[in-house]
Amino acid sequence: MMIIMHPGAPKEQIKNVITEIEKQKLSAHLIEGVEQTIIGAVGDGHYVAKEIFEALPGVMSVQRISQPYKLASRQFHEHDSVFPLDGFTVGGEEIAVIAGPCSVESRVQLLEVAQAVREAGANALRGGVFKPRTSPYVFQGLGEEGLEYLAEARELTGMPVVVEVMAVSQVELMSKYVDVFQIGARNMQNYNLLRAVGETRTPILLKRGLSATIEELLMASEYILSGGNTQVMLCERGIRTFETATRNTTDINAIPVLKELTHLPVILDPSHSTGHSAYVTAVAKAAVAAGADGIIVEVHQDPAHALSDGKQSLTPESFASMVKQVQAVAEAVGRRLAPVKYGQV
């Protein structure tokens, strides 16, 4: 950490900062310039808040040099984290394809779409039962009933299920049913929820917040990792910008940036990041070409009548065509799609 003093800051203020640095078990390194003094705080300072120094008299600004996260960083854990998910692995050579409807709407709808996506090459099934909808007046999800349908779909197809958890109070119930907890974009900084899922040993798919920086996403993952849950996947799902042609702007840069900064697997959600089914395939291919470890895609058998996200949902046929194209890209970058699992059918 570099603490930059105001020009002409008196010696006592500088001494005061040095005392504080030493109190934090860091060592001070003084650089006296012509106009200003800079004090380096050297040591493992990821747990030291920069606010401690910002408030001291005579301090102009504090700059962090090392990353504020540790468990998520590649420095701490050099090799890619690879973890198994019922029949396949995420973060290694295999590319995961998670697909399914935005919301579980009915038993028939879910079982039908689950079989269709499995047929087309999906490795895991997504489906929301607690929905964080912008409007409180629209469909909010089926709740536990939906979890029962997901369990049935899981048995039928063999695919693990990825389901969004919205509140701490849902964690206990959901861990009985789901293979992966999804933390949605709107909950990326719901720290109580992050701590609660960090206490479980269920894998997590952590989505980037709508206006969250890459560093903030990594800090959110640090909350989960520090609870002892090491199976965290990060998900780029588009960020809020001035562009209105698409629902969000896919920050494709986030993929190589995350792969450099962290060992955690990186997934891309082209459905939310574009908001239009016509653009999903192109962005899914781009994701894998850029080095993503998987994709999560919304698929509905009748998008026009979907209860949510119909505009960005692929039909099973267009999803099947997308999978073929993504597979070709995966091979071109020396990887392959994760194997398809079979259940009762």
Added chain:
Amino acid sequence: MMIIMKANATPQEVEAVIAKIKSAGLNVHLSQGVEATIIGAIGETHNIPTDLFEGMDGVETVQRITQPYKLASRQFHPEDSVISLDGFSVGGNEIAIIAGPCSVESRSQIIETAMAVKEAGASALRGGVFKPRTSPYSFQGLGEEGLELLTEAREKTGLPIVVEIMSQVQLDVMVKYVDVLQVGARNMQNFNLLRAIGESRTAVLLKRGLSATIEELLMSAEYILAGGNQRVMLCERGIRTFETATRNTTDINAVPVLKNLTHLPVILDPSHATGHADYVAAIARAAIAAGADGLIVEVHPDPAKAVSDGKQSLKPEKFAQMVKQVGQIAQIMGRRLASSQGEYSPLKQGWA
């Protein structure tokens, strides 16, 4: 165009809007709802500004239904525009790779880089001689001397040259030397410059402004097309967002969106879109996978000593590696690199 009237608009105000629509040569479609009246203006509306109605009494909002651009739109020109450029074409089956230094710095630097990028598989050479630098105190480019050096590089390598034009006053001298005029992000809405270039018949690479929407980019293209210059390529080069980990945010969505809305070729600039040499190859691959027609990439023989953009410039060896990877992606997209002479041998190791 839909003109939505205020809930309390009087019949006289509605009548006035109807009269104005008719005087603009459009047809009227009136729909009276329970709370509000909506008046549709039907016909050729791309050349009618929405402000014509926005200022009228009783009008709540005006919404455009059709696109405000015409010549750039796919409706007007359903087939992809294919622009031929000295030995290859852009917008068809071939993927163009434009590469070279940010700035032309010296004779040896530009000749050396030109040979290296040609060797690695570039199909055109870039190099700035008039530089729009953020600081007026930084290197501003070699000017006409740089154009002479680029011409020499062009003769030696056969690569057509892509050079940024910053001002109308440079047009006469530039068209004598360059194959493609680049309009930089900061000049995307320099409408006088766009009009002047529209009068020329030199191909244009139009970069998206730092905070320009896709529609604004297409409107800028329309300025050039309206002057009769059909040879326009669009370039996504990253937009300004809250993210600070990279210089800009690559709007990869822009690639399929533009391919859907317009017939013009779409190029991506992974150097500016990321600002870090480490991320260029990944974004270059992503661009081609998303359907881009080409790339423009900064390459410098010694990035650490470059007078501009060193951080985002690739060394020739790294560029050669990027070209190979992009070639693999092009192949699975059913396309090929403009510079390619034959088949690629599959490269499966050491990616990511």
